[in-house]
Amino acid sequence: MSAAIEVRNLTKRYGRTTAVDGLSFEVRPGRVTGFLGPNGAGKSTTMRAIVGLDRPTSGEVLVAGSRYDQLDQPLRHVGALLDVSVHRGRTVRAHLTGLARSNRIPAARVTEVLEIVGLTAVADKRAKGLSLGMAQRLGVAAALLGDPQVLLLDEPVNGLDPEGILWIRALMKRLAAEGRTVFVSSHLMSEMALTADHLIVIGQGRLLADSSVTEFVSRNSRSFILIRTPEPEKARDALGGAGIQVADGPDGTLEALHTTLEEVGALIARHQITVYEISPQVASLEEAFMQLTADAVDYRAKQEV
Numbered sequence: 519m520s521a522a523i524e525v526r527n528l529t530k531r532y533g534r535t536t537a538v539d540g541l542s543f544e545v546r547p548g549r550v551t552g553f554l555g556p557n558g559a560g561k562s563t564t565m566r567a568i569v570g571l572d573r574p575t576s577g578e579v580l581v582a583g584s585r586y587d588q589l590d591q592p593l594r595h596v597g598a599l600l601d602v603s604v605h606r607g608r609t610v611r612a613h614l615t616g617l618a619r620s621n622r623i624p625a626a627r628v629t630e631v632l633e634i635v636g637l638t639a640v641a642d643k644r645a646k647g648l649s650l651g652m653a654q655r656l657g658v659a660a661a662l663l664g665d666p667q668v669l670l671l672d673e674p675v676n677g678l679d680p681e682g683i684l685w686i687r688a689l690m691k692r693l694a695a696e697g698r699t700v701f702v703s704s705h706l707m708s709e710m711a712l713t714a715d716h717l718i719v720i721g722q723g724r725l726l727a728d729s730s731v732t733e734f735v736s737r738n739s740r741s742f743i744l745i746r747t748p749e750p751e752k753a754r755d756a757l758g759g760a761g762i763q764v765a766d767g768p769d770g771t772l773e774a775l776h777t778t779l780e781e782v783g784a785l786i787a788r789h790q791i792t793v794y795e796i797s798p799q800v801a802s803l804e805e806a807f808m809q810l811t812a813d814a815v816d817y818r819a820k821q822e823v
């Protein structure tokens with residue numbers, strides 16, 4: 519399986535701001551790849567570089583083996599939902615027809631994409647009358663117009679209602695199942711956990727992780743047994759005596775690491791310690807992501823002071 523998008527040592531500076539800093543990764547076909555990072559991490563800049571809207575300060579980006587500006591009929595190779603920019607006075611259909619014509623795409627395809635995104639009923643309405651969710655759908659329709667093998671979607675769930683969110687998730691999965699490359703950015707780990715098969719995580723314009731979602735979860739999520747007790751010293755001694763590592767949790771709780779509920783329960787009973795709660799805990803994906811990107815966020819916050 520060869521990579522459909524190759525980002526090689528990409529750096530992009532805007533004046534004194536380094537938005538992307540020596541970033542390299544590949545995006546493969548047949549799966550949804552989530553592009554995750556806190557606000558300002560450099561996701562949009564990278565996506566804009568992939569479709570030739572931003573010129574790299576150094577490094578390069580290849581799509582389907584070529585630089586975007588060297589692709590013949592680029593819309594047939596890459597479809598992108600970046601900023602939704604529509605000629606707002608035009609109708610939905612006219613907007614798509616104009617795009618199709620300038621890219622030598624048959625007009626019949628407009629009817630097809632309107633159907634795919636569920637905008638057939640509003641095809642003759644002016645784009646400026648559309649809700650944000652419908653405007654997102656129109657952006658997706660434009661991205662699909664050339665029936666491309668590679669799709670880039672920058673925060674596609676923004677502005678969508680719950681039904682729209684389910685729709686876009688299903689669409690992305692379907693496009694990937696058809697063998698296409700789907701690269702989708704988000705600043706929400708929870709959203710990506712539901713949609714993506716693979717993750718590229720960046721912070722401060724640098725690569726933090728490149729792994730499957732399953733791997734990311736098992737590597738980054740912290741699990742422990744939470745103990746709430748009025749006798750923390752007794753509990754600490756009992757656990758420590760059995761060779762179990764104990765950390766301090768919030769509100770005076772204890773966290774027993776690398777152990778099981780059964781082992782902790784048995785020890786607590788044997789030492790006759792009063793407990794109010796013993797429960798297994800797994801840090802959420804969102805926490806794992808925040809932990810991973812915390813340094814990047816701190817750094818940026820300090821810079822802006």
Ligand SMILES: Nc1ncnc2c1ncn2[C@@H]1O[C@H](COP(=O)(O)OP(=O)(O)OP(=O)(O)O)[C@@H](O)[C@H]1O
Pocket residue numbers: 532535536537538555556557558559560561562563564705
């Ligand atoms: N045209 C520009 N001129 C100057 N600085 C820019 C420009 N575009 C982006 N930046 C800066 O580059 C950094 C990365 O921005 P970018 O929009 O790529 O991040 P992002 O990960 O997409 O964030 P968000 O989730 O907020 O969209 C930020 O510090 C941003 O302020």
